[in-house]
Amino acid sequence: MxxxxxxxxxxxxxxxxxxxxxxxxxxxxxxxxxxxxxxxxxxxxxxxxxxxxxxxxxxxxxxxxxxxxxxxxxxxxxxxxxxxxxxxxxxxxxxxxxxxxxxxxxxxxxxxxxxxxxxxxxxxxxxxxxxxxxxxxxxxxxxxxxxxxxxxxxxxxxxxxxxxxxxxxxxxxxxxxxxxxxxxxxxxxxxxxxxxxxxxxxxxxxxxxxxxxxxxISSHGFFELKCNKETELIDFISNHSAFSSSKIENNLITAFLNTPLSSEDFNKQLFAKGIILTHLVQRKESLEEQFLQLTDN
Structure with missing residues (x-):
């Protein structure tokens, strides 16, 4: 071209x-x-x-x-x-x-x-x-x-x-x-x-x-999570190869994916570790969310 x-x-x-x-x-x-x-x-x-x-x-x-x-x-x-x-x-x-x-x-x-x-x-x-x-x-x-x-x-x-x-x-x-x-x-x-x-x-x-x-905007999206064992959940995400980063805001943990991972598989992995989620939502990122991440809001 x-x-x-x-x-x-x-x-x-x-x-x-x-x-x-x-x-x-x-x-x-x-x-x-x-x-x-x-x-x-x-x-x-x-x-x-x-x-x-x-x-x-x-x-x-x-x-x-x-x-x-x-x-x-x-x-x-x-x-x-x-x-x-x-x-x-x-x-x-x-x-x-x-x-x-x-x-x-x-x-x-x-x-x-x-x-x-x-x-x-x-x-x-x-x-x-x-x-x-x-x-x-x-x-x-x-x-x-x-x-x-x-x-x-x-x-x-x-x-x-x-x-x-x-x-x-x-x-x-x-x-x-x-x-x-x-x-x-x-x-x-x-x-x-x-x-x-x-x-x-x-x-x-x-x-x-x-x-x-x-x-x-074709990222693998992110999970929004809540859990009674917040520290254990953050440690699990930090050591998981599927996640690039995470943040906590108002008791809501947002975990950003760098490879595909279904909410069902993720929930099973956590359950096996004795971590029970009280909130789990999987989302795709919009251009706005990507832009805000790039520019640090």
Whole structure:
């Protein structure tokens, strides 16, 4: 599969603050990648570096096969990393006409891309009359004018109402289904779970996970347990090869599995040791639970 972007040991410092630390990951063609992390985790800084608007401190990145300059590579990239910024007194079509001239793109692309984002019927309406969601959709249309190989979006649904969020997500899925690679930064777990095929999890500029979303949430789950012999139960779990870790909160023991183990077999093993459970529930982890474990809540 063709490589779109390779990031190697990227670091960015702002004085004493390290915004991105030794970050490495690769983006392959045809997938939807999410950079997931709380505010201040280095998502926007990473996007700014690869788009040449923020200078890196160390490390490297290369677009496509690496034999093309960043300046020329960015001609094949569409990006929205700030709030949509168009002339309010001009119509959507007039604003996109200006973008076409800047990008040296034929004007025939305007209606094609407005249709993609569901704004063709509003093409002759002034930008000032658009809702926030419509402004964001127009920005996506603008970023698509040059038929980019990759579309980069920074918090694409930030500040939108539920309907606006749904519309943007459906547009992203539609664009991806036609073969465009997408990289989006988000602090919303729900967004990444619903839209992305791959995820890079950041905390304070450090990568905690990189891989497929479905693999991140395909853990073997965990047991929720209560028992009158709590110390013996914890010792048993600690010495059991099927468990990776455990925690106690409000007398509830949570034991995380690293290999498959049925509740029936586990209960039999405990019973044989004279440990009787008063509560036993087996669960699968959601992306949220995985994320909270990765980021230490």
């Amino acid at each position: 063709e490589t779109i972007l390779t990031i190697k040991h990227l670091t960015k410092k702002f004085g004493y603050l390290t915004a991105v630390k030794d970050l490495s990951f690769t983006i392959k063609k045809g997938n939807v990648y999410g950079i997931l992390g709380p505010n201040g985790s280095g998502k926007s800084t990473t996007l700014g570096i690869v788009l040449n608007v923020v200078n890196k401190t160390s490390g490297d990145f290369q677009w496509f096969d690496g034999n093309i300059s960043t300046h020329n590579a960015l001609k094949k990239v569409g990006a929205i990393i700030e709030r949509p910024n168009f002339y309010p007194y001009m119509t959507a079509a007039q604003n996109l006409k200006l973008v076409c001239k800047i990008k040296d793109v034929p004007l025939t692309k305007i209606e094609e891309k407005l249709e993609v984002v569901g704004l063709l019927d509003r093409k002759d309406h002034k930008f000032s009359t658009y809702s926030l969601g419509m402004k964001q959709r127009l920005a996506i249309a603008s970023a698509l004018l040059n038929d980019p190989e990759i579309l980069i979006l920074d918090e694409p649904t930030n500040g939108l109402d539920p309907q606006g969020i749904h519309q943007i997500r459906e547009i992203i899925k539609d664009i991806a289904s036609k073969g465009t690679t997408i990289l989006l930064a988000s602090h919303l777990l729900d967004e990444v779970e619903k839209v992305c095929s791959h995820v890079v999890v950041l905390r304070k500029g450090v990568k905690l996970y990189s891989g497929r979303v479905d693999e991140m």
